[in-house]
Amino acid sequence: MSLFTLPAFRHPDFSSAPLRDAPTAQFMPCPADGMAPPDFHATSIFPEYVHMTPGNWVLLRNSRMDCVIRRAGEAAEVVEFRRLKAGDVVAVGRGENGEDGILVHATGFAEAASACGGETFAFRTSTSRETSFSIDYDTLYDILRHDREKGYIVWVGGPAVIFDSDARRAFSSLVRKGYVHGLLAGNALATHDLEGALYETALGQGIYSKKQAAMGHYHHLDAINTIRGYGSVEEAVRQGAVRDGVMRAVVEQGVEYVLAGSIRDDGPLPGVTADVYAAQDAMRALASRATTVVAMATQLHTIATGNMTPSYQVLADGAVRPVYFFIVDMSEFAAGKLADRGSLTAHAILTNVQDFIVNLDRALD
Amino acid sequence: MSLFTLPAFRHPDFSSAPLRDAPTAQFMPCPADGMAPPDFHATSIFPEYVHMTPGNWVLLRNSRMDCVIRRAGEAAEVVEFRRLKAGDVVAVGRGENGEDGILVHATGFAEAASACGGETFAFRTSTSRETSFSIDYDTLYDILRHDREKGYIVWVGGPAVIFDSDARRAFSSLVRKGYVHGLLAGNALATHDLEGALYETALGQGIYSKKQAAMGHYHHLDAINTIRGYGSVEEAVRQGAVRDGVMRAVVEQGVEYVLAGSIRDDGPLPGVTADVYAAQDAMRALASRATTVVAMATQLHTIATGNMTPSYQVLADGAVRPVYFFIVDMSEFAAGKLADRGSLTAHAILTNVQDFIVNLDRALD
């Protein structure tokens, strides 16, 4: 029986000094398409308020790292540089404490830390493979149970998630049980998952038997070619060509997903987004709704997602809750990268994603 | 004084059995755009001959992993699936020993191995951080001296190459000394190199002093915004805005380069290719001319390049030479990945790219 509750959020007190006396934010026009005015203000993953008109502090929605704040009437949007048009009006000033009419409020969830290890959590030294992870697993189980109904859980995965038969089955099961609302991945995860469905191999090697299949190095190409013949993954599933696996579950459960293209891709599969900035936009559409993110065994997609996921979510009723971000990786270097880039207060679990996902499926009904 | 000579290449003997009696290759039309016929033949990085007409075996040029062979009159082109058009005629048959009119000839450079450690090289167990690398450095020095004049040297780099002041200076120096003919990288390498030129930081931290600059987390955004103001990296260099660094050297030396976009990008800088398959095409245009590739501190770009680089190069005079491929990385896992995927007989040097590049610049005039 979970006792999990979301931590409360406290808005800043705008009625007292010094915020009471802060100026309104200044906006300047963009000098050219894709170019911000000098001294532009860049956003972070933290709750950020813009003093739009005297006394009216607007909390940004769908914020993300390293974007700018564009005025849209009374509202303030968080926009990538590449989407700016000449003449767009963008907030300037780099102060974070209200002196420029902008307040970064990183401590609203003061109690939130207790979700993962108590008040002294902040004093722990760095996370390594020798860190105790039992409590992180238990916390994650609680959060996922909660957010299955009341949140939006985004998963990010590299192909290692589906190279092993037990892991592939476990992740498929979590999709079917409703724990996966969005999936962010690349061509490789989908391709090798479909290779598994068609041939029970990944890159030609048995996902259980480990045996190299005869001509197995053709399997992923044949899988892509086959799906291309159907026109889409959806159509292949519909026609019964996909025996099992993550992509079948995702399609059948109606999970939203983005397959972002990369320069490593063979194929690609139909449905893969070739333009990386279009892919960013599609990913952010999911990430900005996330209440929990679980990122597994991919640096590229994890860092991309981390940069575009705010640390908080404004719910329909206006309440503010934290966004939980779990990273699963084998190396301290990879796990530490997000934190180093200031992206998120990430919870890293250092283990093989195969065991991780099997654990989750076993613990969650 | 280098005694380096290229190993000789021996073509197969097509005049004796069994090749003498081999059938010609079969070609079948593609059923739809982007789709190969069933039983298509997939290419590798090895020299591959197609029996086009009786007695006429054509050695593929600019081959790469996992593409198909399209007939173009008398010629045979190596083409990505995504570029196929309905009705294109593509080789079928998966035999590699001539039985389907196609011969994969992996042993043409039987003596080549001696370039890196002698005839027993093949018996070494796996490469690790504890492998002795003196001979690999010496071999690489010899090859680079040779190929500066007589080859085409392609470098692949992640941003770690320019996070350190000495490393950044060394790589810039190698560009100026003529050892860099092509550069394959992403938005991050160029952005942080330009950040270094403008602010002497990378991600806000001093590239020599390590001090966090005040408001340093704005530096990479300011760098991008500044270059956007100039319209291109080239224009920024021309107007003297770029004090030093790799991108300035690349522009001034006329080095060909591709900056491939990724979902992690901020900005991006002008000149970054948003479409990953367009980026693949641009990368392959350089990779297919490579005689040596040096890939440093990036899994994404290294594997992409490895897949598109053949293991041999047909010179203007018809001679065939090997393509050398060196990978520099800190982890056995990353260094081993290419080999595991069958991409290349890669020479891995396990070390920090900072030391690696400084070593190269010191050894090469």
Add this chain to the structure above:
Amino acid sequence: MSLFTLPAFRHPDFSSAPLRDAPTAQFMPCPADGMAPPDFHATSIFPEYVHMTPGNWVLLRNSRMDCVIRRAGEAAEVVEFRRLKAGDVVAVGRGENGEDGILVHATGFAEAASACGGETFAFRTSTSRETSFSIDYDTLYDILRHDREKGYIVWVGGPAVIFDSDARRAFSSLVRKGYVHGLLAGNALATHDLEGALYETALGQGIYSKKQAAMGHYHHLDAINTIRGYGSVEEAVRQGAVRDGVMRAVVEQGVEYVLAGSIRDDGPLPGVTADVYAAQDAMRALASRATTVVAMATQLHTIATGNMTPSYQVLADGAVRPVYFFIVDMSEFAAGKLADRGSLTAHAILTNVQDFIVNLDRALD
């Protein structure tokens, strides 16, 4: 229901050429204590036969890497160099195919490979974190079920095995269920396990809560000092001072164990062997009886054990069976080291030992 059966072993055919005509082994006296004669023969982990008298080939028992063969009447003992006495008579000749009266028989278990992935197992490329491990887990479960009754299972562990509460509980449970016959570890595993029993911390951090205990950095010293007060771990257990954990289970189940001292040790605990060669002897006494070894999260103890564990075991009835050796580690480098040193055909599982041991306890009754 396990279908696990031990693979059959085939002795060489000594009655046919060339072995029929092989000379008997030559023995030479040691010139000094601790010194072998020139041209001494060194042993391996493989089955090795010594031609003692014409027609009498003796299979070595309790062999190990890099020792010599000392004649003891009709018998042949495998002895460390340090234990040689001047005048001891030692086999010479380095031939491995009978030409010097010694035969290394590495292929007796030709079918054995099928226990872990089928006949093509040998053709797999290197093991990495992306290798599929489901079948390795299943194989290990089968072997452990079999050897609980019919073998001798030796576990080797670093302290990371007991830093996490779930992992510590799981390993204790495996001890109590009879899956642990011998334990090879160091002062750290025992010390922090006892710290866990006394304070629920490891190095002062909660093994579940992760909270830093007040004055927690004293806990391991207090644990050692407390156990020293009891005189031994056994006495502390007997008097009820050890609430739970691996060492309590080991003592109560009568598991044989060796705690080898190291230069990193605090304390040490009573029962730790200070002399590393005495510790080697004690470890080898267990390792030479092993039918299965599971080595977790320690390079030092794993390599030491690997070197002293033969790849085969001669049972009471003269039958020969393989010794299974599983290594659990987070890094390809560590996991690959044993194999590189020729120690064993090791089965590596790359994951966090916390998940590994919890998986085992869950699967095994």
Add this chain to the structure above:
Amino acid sequence: MSLFTLPAFRHPDFSSAPLRDAPTAQFMPCPADGMAPPDFHATSIFPEYVHMTPGNWVLLRNSRMDCVIRRAGEAAEVVEFRRLKAGDVVAVGRGENGEDGILVHATGFAEAASACGGETFAFRTSTSRETSFSIDYDTLYDILRHDREKGYIVWVGGPAVIFDSDARRAFSSLVRKGYVHGLLAGNALATHDLEGALYETALGQGIYSKKQAAMGHYHHLDAINTIRGYGSVEEAVRQGAVRDGVMRAVVEQGVEYVLAGSIRDDGPLPGVTADVYAAQDAMRALASRATTVVAMATQLHTIATGNMTPSYQVLADGAVRPVYFFIVDMSEFAAGKLADRGSLTAHAILTNVQDFIVNLDRALD
């Protein structure tokens, strides 16, 4: 021209409150051999003062992690638990701020941090392979130049230091140039260095050529056996049997060294200490004189040395200076371990030790 100067040290102000009013330290007798009294005080690597008699605060010399303070007349010694005798009188009380008559003074070198990156050094996030290391190299060069004459430089090394021909030559050169006053290593470094001298291999593989020598797996055993014939490494050097390498240089330069035994050892070589606690004592005899420690490519010896090396050194004239501690390793996990254990404010350089040591030899005359 180096501008390197040692940072000044400030003693605490014992004449003002609250230290002026602090009680003297309490001492209690040990209840048994090897056992401290309850509430014993444990030492750290930081400067620590004991209030022996009213107004007389004694700065501990040769302190180390996790030992106790034994009264010896007016003096206070830092002693391992295992060396305590019943009745020895040991300081009790765990306060660190004088309340128990003991003061831990961790901030005496407030300016010291500037030696490696300036005042903001403390605010850097964790060190990784992507950290810029140019300034660390330059700092280390300066310190080594200084301490060659005015300090005591202790090197700690794993065998990887001598597996490569250039690295082995570089380290030998540093010994001959006077930069090595003490060497802490194990049997493996010495054995494979001597194997290199006798056979130009390490574990049978050419240290330059990488070729597997015929019967090369005997080389390290033959090397040990040969040296055993001479009776000692020193005698083998004296008689000209050791062509080159680190051990020859160490012997000829009269460098103090400790070879600590381990359970992994073959042989061992003459001169290896079998008892790990005797080895600890011998290591500490050097470590307690160290002004700089450079620890390369060994977790075991690095952590052992880190625990026994104080962060400060009291010079002959009573001046107090910092002890610099550099760690070279390939993995963030290993490099981070010391810091996590509170052992030292370690400076980690993440790279291959081969490049590291070649860099040092090149930079230092």
